[in-house]
Every structure is written in structure tokens, then in C-alpha cells.
């Protein structure tokens with residue numbers, strides 16, 4: 001496999017320079033099963049783990065390799081790899097790890113475009129689209145809204161409008177993985193060496209789309225539940241797939257929950273309509289709550305912004321800030337602990 005066809009570019013080339021001198025190979029993480037990684041590179045496909053030294057020196061789980069990462073690896077016998085370092089990421093999809101601990105969980109790295117997939121059989125959920133859009137903008141990748149299952153939707157046009165309202169400035173592409181309609185519009189995003197991740201709830205048809213685009217049934221798919229069209233969490237790992245036309249797709253398991261690990265800018269990017277209006281508020285630090293001279297409130301009263309959209313903006317802002325605050329607290333605690341026990345690694 002050529003590096004350029006795996007998405008290699010000058011940025012990674014310069015990050016890799018010191019490792020080249022040590023005789024390591026560049027490789028791209030194409031899959032993960034527990035501690036074992038599948039690595040693609042000029043050597044072909046190899047499987048391996050991070051080195052003990054890497055494990056010892058790495059404090060945060062978010063710094064361990066994830067699918068899409070470029071790594072410096074030594075390769076033994078052609079198919080066994082040892083991962084020495086993760087090259088600096090250009091983009092990274094993260095969420096807050098489940099539970100109370102404020103810990104970042106990286107899901108996929110070095111993604112150019114995020115297909116946020118929803119199913120038009122589901123109860124269509126603009127609030128969920130907003131949450132995914134924040135995560136996508138925050139990652140640095142460009143989001144595209146993919147509305148799948150047009151074959152079972154009576155009013156596709158209305159769905160497209162509602163989706164656009166939930167994600168202003170984001171392209172909306174209605175498709176059907178079943179009958180193939182709309183897939184040529186997706187092709188515009190699938191150039192050789194470009195990495196696209198598919199995100200969305202279980203059952204929306206991410207793997208079905210991958211199979212369609214790959215032209216073969218490589219990913220398992222399963223029927224959604226009859227009563228509520230929810231999926232059965234069929235895909236269980238994140239896998240990088242090289243399409244025949246050269247684009248790279250990352251299929252992911254449907255997330256049960258997507259807790260934000262984003263900053264204010266990520267939220268503002270996904271709520272561009274609100275953020276723009278905020279420029280017209282009397283106070284620069286207006287919270288668009290009860291302040292006088294609030295341009296956002298005015299727009300809500302004039303019917304230009306739906307109250308539920310503003311409520312959603314507030315909710316996601318609060319969530320992002322709360323997580324950021326907890327992260328800072330946790331980091332300062334860790335730093336203190338490290339200060340007390342110099343030279344010791346912590347978990």
C-alpha cells in the first residue's frame with residue numbers, strides 16, 4: 001500500500017522525520033481489538049501493540065492510538081508491528097467517556113469529512129443532529145448530513161429542510177443505501193486519500209452505506225427493531241476501509257450516548273445562526289437569557305429562531321463548559337499528584 005493512498009501528507013511527513021532516522025515505518029491504524037491494532041503501511045498489513053515504553057510514558061487514554069492515527073512502528077517479519085509513537089493529529093473526534101469522570105475518549109483521528117448519518121425511518125431528531133454537528137465541528141473535520149432510507153420516507157424534502165435548520169451551513173444529502181439513490185452525490189466527498197468517518201445511532205444504515213460504496217458486503221448489517229426502528233448495535237469496532245476508488249471510510253458502532261467533549265467554539269460553529277446574531281447583542285458577554293438588548297432573544301420573538309433551538313444551544317454550551325471545567329480540575333489534581341511523587345507515572 002502506498003502511503004499517499006492511505007492519506008499521508010506533508011504534515012505527517014515532517015512529524016515522522018525523527019522516527020525515520022530510527023528505522024521505523026509510518027503506518028495508519030485501520031482497526032483495534034482491545035490492545036491490538038491493525039496497521040496499514042508500505043509493509044502491507046501488520047498487527048501489534050504499543051511498546052511498554054509508550055504505555056509507561058502516556059498519561060491520557062486519549063493519547064493512545066485510535067483508528068485513523070498515523071504511528072511510527074517497527075515491523076517484524078512483515079506482519080507484526082510494535083507501535084512506538086502516535087504522530088500529531090490533524091483532526092480528532094472525541095467524546096466525554098461514559099460515567100462521571102471527565103476523561104476524553106478519542107474515537108477517530110485524521111478525518112477529513114464526517115458523514116453524520118440519520119435514518120428517515122426513525123423518529124427524526126434534530127437535537128441529536130445538533131449534538132453530532134458540535135462534535136464534528138469541534139474535531140476539525142467537515143460535517144455532511146446524510147439522510148438515509150429515503151425509500152421509506154414520504155416527505156424527503158421536509159426532512160431535508162428540518163435537517164438544514166438543525167445544522168446551518170452543513171451540506172445535506174438524502175440517500176438510500178437500499179435502492180442506491182443519491183449515492184452519486186456522496187461520491188463528491190470520496191476522493192482518493194480522503195478519510196471519511198460515518199457517525200450516527202445504531203440502525204441508521206452506516207454499514208449498509210459502506211457496503212454500497214465498497215460494492216461488496218464486507219460489513220455486517222442487521223435489521224432494526226420492528227417497534228421503534230432502533231438498531232441492534234451490530235458493528236462493534238471502528239474499522240478503516242479502503243474503497244476501490246481510493247477514498248478511506250471509517251465505519252463506527254452506533255453510539256449509545258454522545259457526551260460532548262467540545263469547547264465553546266465547537267458549539268458556536270454548529271450554531272452559526274445563533275452565534276452570528278450574538279454579534280448584535282448589547283453586551284459582549286450576553287448569555288441570551290434575560291439581558292436587555294439581546295439580539296438572539298429578539299430573533300426568537302420574531303420567529304426567526306425556534307425556541308427549542310435556542311434551548312438546545314444553551315444546553316450544549318452548559319454541557320461543554322461543565323466538562324471543560326471538570327477536565328481542568330482533574331488535570332490540576334493529576335499535576336499535583338505528579339508533583340508530590342516526582343518521576344512516577346500515574347494511570
Ligand SMILES: Nc1nc2c(ncn2[C@@H]2O[C@H](COP(=O)(O)OP(=O)(O)OP(=O)(O)O)[C@@H](O)[C@H]2O)c(=O)[nH]1
Nearest residue numbers: 177178203205206207208221222223233234235254
Ligand atoms: N429501507 C431501508 N433500509 C435500510 C437502508 N439502509 C440500511 N437499511 C437497513 O437498516 C438496518 C440497519 O442497517 P445497518 O447498516 O446495520 O446500520 P448501522 O448504522 O451500521 O448500525 P450499527 O452497526 O448497529 O451502528 C438493516 O436492516 C438495513 O438493511 C435504506 O436505505 N433503506
Ligand SMILES: [Mg+2]
Nearest residue numbers: 206207234235
Ligand atoms: Mg454498522
Ligand SMILES: [Zn+2]
Nearest residue numbers: 281286288294
Ligand atoms: Zn444576547
